[in-house]
Amino acid sequence: MIDIINNRIEFHNNGEVLIIEAWGKNSVRVRSFPNSKVLPGDGALNNKVSHEAQASLINDDEARLINGKIEVLLDHRNRLTFKNSKGQVLLKEFVRQRAVKNDDGSEDINNVTVTADFNSTLKLAPREFKANVGGDYELFSRFESGINEHIYGMGQYQHPYLDLKYTKLELAQRNSQTTVPFYLSSLGYGFLWNNPGIGTVDFAKNITLWHLPSTDRLDYWVTAGDTPQQIERQYADVTGKVPQMPRNLLGLWQSKLRYQTDQEVLQVVDKYKAKKIPLSTIVIDFFHWPYQGDYCFDSQYWKNPLELSKKLKKLGVTPIVSVWPTIEKGSKNYNKFQELGLLVKERRGVKVAMQTQSDTNFIDMTNPLARREVWKLLHDNYLANGYDTFWLDVAEPGYAVYDYDNYHYYEGTDLCCGNIFPDRYLKMIFKGLVDAGHDNVVTLVRSAWAGSQKYGALLWSGDIDASFKALRNQVNTGLNVGIAGIPWWTTDIGGFHGGNPKDPDYQELMTRWFEYATFSPVLRMHGFRQPHDEPLASSGGGAMASGAGNEVWSYGSKTENILVKYIKIRENLKDYIAELMEQAHKFGDPIMRPIFYHFPNDSNAWTDKGANEYLFGEELLIAPIIYPQQVKRELYLPAGETWYCFNDSQMYQGGQNIVIEAPLDQIPLFCRKRSKDKFKELIKL
Secondary structure (H helix, E strand, O other): OEEEEOOEEEEEEOOEEEEEEEOOOOEEEEEEEOOOOOOOOOOOOOOOOOOOOEEEEEEOOEEEEEEOOEEEEEOOOOOEEEEEOOOOEEEEEOOEEOOEEOOOOOEEEOOEEOOHHHEOOOOEOOEEEEEOOOOOEEEEEEEOOOOOOOEEEEEEOOOOOOOOOOOEEEEOOEOOEEEEEEEEEOOOEEEEEOOOOOEEEEEOOOOEEEEEEEEOOEEEEEEEOOOHHHHHHHHHHHHOOOOOOOHHHOOEEEOOOOOOOHHHHHHHHHHHHHOOOOOOEEEEOOOOOOOOOOOOOOOOOOOOHHHHHHHHHHOOOEEEEEEOOEEEOOOOOHHHHHHOOOEOEEOOOOOOOEEOOOEEEEEOOOOHHHHHHHHHHHHHHOHHHOOOOEEEOOOOOOOOOOOHHHEEEOOEEHHHHHHHHHHHHHHHHHHHHHHOOOOOOOEEEOOOOOOHHHHOEEEEOOOOEOOHHHHHHHHHHHHHHHHOOOOOEEOOEOOOEOOOOOOHHHHHHHHHHHHHHHOOOOEEEOOEOOOOEOOOOOOHHHOOOEOOOOOHHHHOHHHHHHHHHHHHHHHHOHHHHHHHHHHHHHHOOOOEEOHHHOOOOOHHHHOHHHOOOEEEOOOEEEOOOOOOOOOEEEEEEOOOOEEEEOOOOOEEEOOEEEEEEOOOOOOOEEEEHHHHHHHHOOOOO
């Protein structure tokens, strides 16, 4: 039975309740519930924004909803088809079911007449719920596969692919993997899988299949637009936009694993000042605390945190402090958190979720009481001492073993809602800082979900290797993060695991990575360099080892000179970068953009020709060097524009592949002809 209720379509069939409604400009939301009960919750979606929509019955078996540029049809096969304003099919559900002969000779599925081309013995429905023991369901959501379609977004996956068509992705958070399940299609639509459950998606040649082993609903959102930018902005309208990035965070972020004392931090900052190298931030990394879960400085090594923050800020350097969602039995807060039921619960085995320096458990950040208790500690021990920028590490959470079926949160099982954990973690920081009177919250975090940008998520790519292979992965990964709706993204320059600053091969990698990171949302040094330093003590905050130096001077004078050159370029570009940050704040535009973002009519921009290069804003085009000992690079220039090359001071017509010389101190870099005079004075390679 189909009803039009409050200008939305409701379809009831064999226990399923299907709801199709306008949600935002040119957009619709689809929900399905298998047991006749409509459950509350909007997932990543904010309140509906203004829209004009019209829902109507076509006949007893079919209905249509039109909202601006998008039309959705519910047909007599119980299938949804989405079209644009030109009547072109954008997306349609997948049906393969056998028709049954009626007494009058007609054929039907569920007593509804169908055409012969859908007469199939496969028995595959577009939305299939299979009941699990315990009351929830296994869900299969099926769509026809567009053969000529290109797909981008979905968050952060450690592979080299920009185009995600013909990939299979795990919908789960891991260290260096972040699920943000929104994608943008070359066919002219965007799609949000609005369910934080653990599962998979197959963008296969013959089908697109979303699969969750444990859930209580289907929920997705589709938007149509004439350009990628329009689609991206409509998505940001309904999931939220980043705050305004403070200008003082646009320069170099200095970090290593790990500064062990307050004096070491001051010595590093003083040396930057003595060398007259601009510095925006310095990071106080993990194990500055006595025990995990204490959420305070170890006073043996950090004598006066308030005085330290004052000194750093007086020098124009923002201190950033790392916190983890872990707690160990030695912590003074452990018994309280355990007694109040604020820890993640294991369904089987020993109550140990991670082992780093100790057996630890995770605090359940989906529990509002846990968030309040943790924030009180952060407020009293960090914020009150002048530390208002946080680094949320291990935010997936980073389980020792990713047995998702073993963990249970306040909001539900890990399988049902696990991808929401980092979002709630971020929400705690955002709400706490805003309530304390702090604007423009920026939080470095190792995981996120759809909508996390509105809480100030600055995602970084996790603990990746120090290798050119890892660098190659990051270029396209960062672009897909931006398309997934997280404009702020960064990497550990040079990779996290490994790298000897005295090794010439590693110095080359550091140089190429730094050149690339100069033209990213945040320029951030971090990593566990070799050889490692010994711990200062056997207990407390001194028990964790440290890595070798990771400051710009740690890599020899030749490398230092190149890095300093790019730091100066970054400083010169601050006005331009601030404009990009303003666009992200107001509209949701990514900072780093695939070339199709502003050249959608160039078919080459949607193919592999457009991979491993990107637009930094609308004016600059970057083609990173991503292989060792590479001193020239072939790249594609988007059609419809003339491009000025900073490497050779030549003009090039777009729509062609060219080869550019790129000695070690140069990254292939271009701007539009119209911007030549503006950038020529700011960028000197």
